Amino acid sequence: MTTEKRQYSSDDEDTPLAQTSKRRRAAQLEEEDDDTGSFDSDTVLSQVSETLNGRTPELEEEKKTKIEVKNEQTKKSRKRQGTGLKKVKKESTTRKVKTTRSKIKKEEEEVDGEDEEEEEEDGGYKWWEAEKEDDSVKWTTLKHNGVIFPPPYEPLPSHVKLYYDKKPVDLPVKAEEVAGFYAALLGSDHAKNPVFQKNFFNDFLEVLRECGGTTNNIEITDFNKCDFSKMFEYFELQKEQRKQLSSQEKKQLRLEREKLEEPYKFCELDGRKEQVGNFRIEPPGLFRGRGAHPKTGKLKRRVYPEDVVLNLDKDAPIPPLPEGQKWGEIRHDNTVQWLAMWRENISNSFKYVRFAANSSLNGQSDYKKFEKARQLKDHIDAIRKDYTKNLKSKIMLERQKSVAIYLIDVFALRAGGEKSEDEADTVGCCSLRYEHVTLNPPNTVIFDFLGKDSIRYYQEVEVDKQVFKNLAIFKRPPKQPGDQLFDRLDPSILNKHLQHYMPGLTAKVFRTYNASKTMQDQLDLIPNEGTVAEKLLKYNAANRTVAILCNHQRSVTKNHAQSVQKANDKIKELEWQKIRLKRAILQLDKSQLKKRPKYFEEIDDLTKEDEASIHKRIIEREIEKCHKKFARENDKRKFEEQDLLTESDLKEWLDKVEETRKNYEEELETREIKLKAANTTVEKLDKQIEKLDQRIQVSAIQLRDKEENSQVSLGTSKINYIDPRLSVVFCKKYGVPIEKIFTKSLREKFKWAVESVDENWRF
DNA sequence: CTGCTTACTTAGTACACGCAGA
DNA sequence: TCTGCGTGTACTAAGTAAGCAG
Structure with a gap:
């Protein structure tokens, strides 16, 4: 039932350093590194690059990394966000006019409705059309x-x-x-x-x-x-x-x-x-x-x-x-x-x-949250440019800020506030410690720490070269396990810095922004074709990218393994049926083998053992069915006071199953198929095979979906991070009923989105 | 500033409930 | 009609962040 998802600290004795000793250590570091409030970056860099690369003359190295940084940065974000930069439309100016009008209308309605009891259950108050x-x-x-x-x-x-x-x-x-x-x-x-x-x-x-x-x-x-x-x-x-x-x-x-x-x-x-x-x-x-x-x-x-x-x-x-x-x-x-x-x-x-x-106040908060995240679009370039530049700042604090924002932006880390001794030892960006980050030259970083809810965050990633160097600096002795990586930083410092770019900008906005941006980019990749079920699958895949970005996990259900097994068995069985039909075709008409050799290639795919086990499974299932049917039927008859079925009736059914079993056994030896319908033709069989193929496809996709979703929780990002208007637009544009994506309560929570958006809206 | 209080958002899990398939 | 199981919702823990006093 339980998974290894939530990680406890493996060693109970291994308590983190007491707060005081942490602080003392940080102070000590400060003196050594940075007593003047700044430090000579060249010295530091040369030390680091010596250990990393060998020698390269300083200036050249500097220039080179600058360019690499840029490339790396854009490559990185592209990779995550799907395709690159789609221009985003400015919000239309008609909005205000429209809202004012409906506000007036609204007021009239309210006057009318005053003594009419309450309006329909939803109240009908559309705050998103009102001026606030x-x-x-x-x-x-x-x-x-x-x-x-x-x-x-x-x-x-x-x-x-x-x-x-x-x-x-x-x-x-x-x-x-x-x-x-x-x-x-x-x-x-x-x-x-x-x-x-x-x-x-x-x-x-x-x-x-x-x-x-x-x-x-x-x-x-x-x-x-x-x-x-x-x-x-x-x-x-x-x-x-x-x-x-x-x-x-x-x-x-x-x-x-x-x-x-x-x-x-x-x-x-x-x-x-x-x-x-x-x-x-x-x-x-x-x-x-x-x-x-x-x-x-x-x-x-x-x-x-x-x-x-x-x-x-x-x-x-x-x-x-x-x-x-x-x-x-x-x-x-x-x-x-x-x-x-x-x-x-x-x-x-x-x-x-x-x-x-679903309340109006919560709706308004949600709306504001997503609008704030959308606003970040207009500043994100500047922010990225700045932190890329400041990765080389001479001031330690600036470097730490830059790296932190980089991590928050690129890997969607949480801010990571300080926690007290009587809470679980979990961390976010600012509270990362020495032991949470492993550096593998040239620029691979392994993050391994427990985040919110003690969910493990484990990622082996390549980072910007300068980020890598800085992380190395942040880990330099005398720092050791237990020490803060960002010893000059906490979320409030970071947030204060971010406010300069945009009022109200804080670390958590990046998660919303990058989640919604990723979703928009992923949705843009989906072709408008196929069945609703197929589109849904693709929507979920997009949703999943976001969930993975945000590290939203769930524990594997206790019967997951079993249900995967079942689904696998089902697929195998379908494949067996298909092969069997193909064999039957060849029995009817041997020349088919020459006509379409490819088509018949797979008929030898099943090993005898596999086939036998499929047979066994089918037969077992049939026998069980007989018993169940027998019991059920007799319950019913007892109730209706009819004659009960006898053991011999049951035996009759079981005999039939036994007959099938024998047939299968024979088939296994002779490879001669005994089909039920006597007057079948190659064409009919082909049709059946096609149907089977489709069923196999569907089952396989469902199975894959099930497996890929088994540890990933899509709900959290859908509820908190993906601008609901994206989903609404997707539904409108692709002809997918909104009920397929939002449950009833989500439709109510996101009513403001469902009712206010047209299909050209973009995040 | 710093640390504490307050308010609000985000998070996974437990379990009820309803629905598909036997 | 029943059952098994998957989904949806309720629950509440665990974050973030603002604001204020000292």
């Missing part, structure tokens, strides 16, 4: 019904207990709840993780202590003496029982739940109905940190109304609470987009209840 001014104020009125709290804990029946040292333990309810959190996870990877166990156990004991220990005088001190399996089994049983409910009962439960949730699902923003995203307060449980998170397994405590801050307008009614409970705080902050928040106890940060993805 100041965006620090997000709303003028905001009303909502608060949040749903998780149901209170229901104690276990008295026969379900934790066992300690083989003895049943009577736990206070609160402690039992915590024990249950762990018990529920018994089969999972978390439960096997020692850090998880330790953190859970500590918190469990603390809760136990708080409520006075066990009630039957058992002192719990050793995790390994705890046996949660009875609790686990009980949860499994409950799950099973829930599954067993009749569809009627399930429906009933669902309806009840929906009725309860209804008031929380929507809120009223500036008089319009909008959906709320996560209106449920997160239930208590054990923190499931990703990767080697030091706090994984800790108790995530229950949130009560008094922990929750509500945000609504001043006139909004305050959502009622049961007797004796009250909200932590009521706020009226219209510069933010959250409805409620609370502080979480694991890392002491905030959790927010926010609008749903």
Whole structure:
């Protein structure tokens, strides 16, 4: 089930250097390298090039690299972005006129609709056609019904207990709840993780202590003496029982739940109905940190109304609470987009209840994000030119900035902010350390580090020669494993630098820009031909390039291998059928072999063993089918009170299969095909073969797609990085229904794109 | 500046649900 | 009609970045 996708640090003892010692080291480096604030690049370069290339006179080397840098840079980005530079149309000026007009129309509609109840479910508010001014104020009125709290804990029946040292333990309810959190996870990877166990156990004991220990005088001190399996089994049983409910009962439960949730699902923003995203307060449980998170397994405590801050307008009614409970705080902050928040106890940060993805405010943010990325188009050349030039700056800081921007631009690395000791040790660009980058002359770099979510980033790539040299400089002694590569840099320095090129430009914009740009370029390569399915496949391939660029991974599903095997078997079987038909043709007409020798070449492709195993598989499947059919048929007959099929009926079917088996066996020896249809002709067989060929093709493509997608997650880039207008335009232009690309919720999230774009739009 | 707080965006996973194929 | 499995959605962790106080 699990893959090696997420990498834990292989050695628990190998903790990163303490922050302080890192800083000390950085300071030390500074003195040695750069006490005057600049350094002599020639000296540095000559040292490096000595180690790398041998001797080359300095000046010439400089010039040469300059040119190489340029070439390398353009080549690199072309390679990634598909084809080169397509000119991008300026946005048309008609837009403003159009929007003003529809704004007026909109206002009229609103007046009309005022006492008409709410308009259709979608509300029909097209913010993208309205003028928006100041965006620090997000709303003028905001009303909502608060949040749903998780149901209170229901104690276990008295026969379900934790066992300690083989003895049943009577736990206070609160402690039992915590024990249950762990018990529920018994089969999972978390439960096997020692850090998880330790953190859970500590918190469990603390809760136990708080409520006075066990009630039957058992002192719990050793995790390994705890046996949660009875609790686990009980949860499994409950799950099973829930599954067993009749569809009627399930429906009933669902309806009840929906009725309860209804008031929380929507809120009223500036008089319009909008959906709320996560209106449920997160239930208590054990923190499931990703990767080697030091706090994984800790108790995530229950949130009560008094922990929750509500945000609504001043006139909004305050959502009622049961007797004796009250909200932590009521706020009226219209510069933010959250409805409620609370502080979480694991890392002491905030959790927010926010609008749903399809809300107008989120839509506007999305729109702005992509427009900002599009704006980068106008600056990217200058930025690239600059960082290429500054790779040779005399100032260390400048070199680091240049290399960092290069990496962010070319390899779509994240900014990489500093992380504290009590988080998983993951890095991005600015936080890369010595050991994450391996240099192989002349200019190959191996990146190997854990990024966001502890997803491994592993790439062997060729980089610009000067980038390579600089990386070598950044790794020079006394730096050693554990030290920051970019010791003068952090995301805020980088972002401040980027703002000079374009207001609002930050490191993350490059990911959006390069993702969407790549998608545009890839889509441009797709010919407008073939079936919808074929076009879809190509769209997904384009999507995949982007996902790979962004290193979006997913774990391989537990039955992936099996399902690939199945698909392979299916293809083999189809091929066997094809060969068999070809043999049959030759049986009918030997002269065909001479007429089209190529066509018949493949008839010897299958080895006897292969063929035999295909036979075996088919026969096994047939036998199974017989049994299943028999059982099913009899169930039905029993129900209808008819005579049951007898064993001899079953035998009859099985005999038929047996006959086929014998035929196959004979075929294997004699290569004589016994076909069912007696009056077949070469033409008919040819037709069948053609059909088979098509099926094989389709299956093969699907299989390849499946394999290529098995570790790549397309969703993340589709949702966050690829300008949705690209997909909309693709659909319009290529006659692909949008439903094939955007699920219902994505269509709603990207409504602004779906409804506003014409087919000439370009990123 | 630096470090901390706050807000918002991006991310993979778990699991329910629905649909295709037997 | 049932089942298996793949997809879609809910969930929440883990990033980025802005802003502010000291």
